[in-house]
Amino acid sequence: MTTPPRYDCSKCPGYCCSYDRIPISDFDIARLAKHFDLPVAVARRRFTYPHVHDGVREQLLRHHRDDVYKSVCRFFDRKERRCTVYAARPNVCRRYPSGPRCGYYEFLTFEREQQGDEEFVPSA
Numbered sequence: 001m002t003t004p005p006r007y008d009c010s011k012c013p014g015y016c017c018s019y020d021r022i023p024i025s026d027f028d029i030a031r032l033a034k035h036f037d038l039p040v041a042v043a044r045r046r047f048t049y050p051h052v053h054d055g056v057r058e059q060l061l062r063h064h065r066d067d068v069y070k071s072v073c074r075f076f077d078r079k080e081r082r083c084t085v086y087a088a089r090p091n092v093c094r095r096y097p098s099g100p101r102c103g104y105y106e107f108l109t110f111e112r113e114q115q116g117d118e119e120f121v122p123s124a
């Protein structure tokens with residue numbers, strides 16, 4: 001039996017989508033290309049950029065500026081605070097937070113209780 005999630009992304013401004021380093025695979029790029037009806041090479045260039053981490057080349061999701069966090073994934077709707085490519089989102093996003101608990105959500109909930117403000121967003 002699967003344990004139900006103990007976090008609610010609809011109450012979170014999308015902290016995990018603000019990670020600087022969100023590496024995605026060729027499969028993910030191909031899925032995004034299909035979603036937008038674009039050639040894979042165009043999707044790769046438009047949505048990702050190359051980076052080297054621990055000597056390994058990877059493709060990271062591009063960001064755009066954000067008022068809540070410094071920047072967020074380019075697919076994140078900054079007004080609605082949600083993913084705009086949910087059905088075509090990369091596997092790394094599907095797997096997160098890989099269990100029933102999200103550490104940031106617990107931090108967020110604790111801080112909101114302390115502040116007595118349900119909208120409070122602590123700097124992470």
Ligand code: SF4
Binds near residue numbers: 007009016
């Ligand atoms: S940080 Fe946690 S609660 Fe917030 S959007 Fe990501 S998974 Fe959901």
Ligand code: SF4
Binds near residue numbers: 073084
């Ligand atoms: S693709 Fe969607 S879920 Fe993944 S980081 Fe970007 S906005 Fe978040």
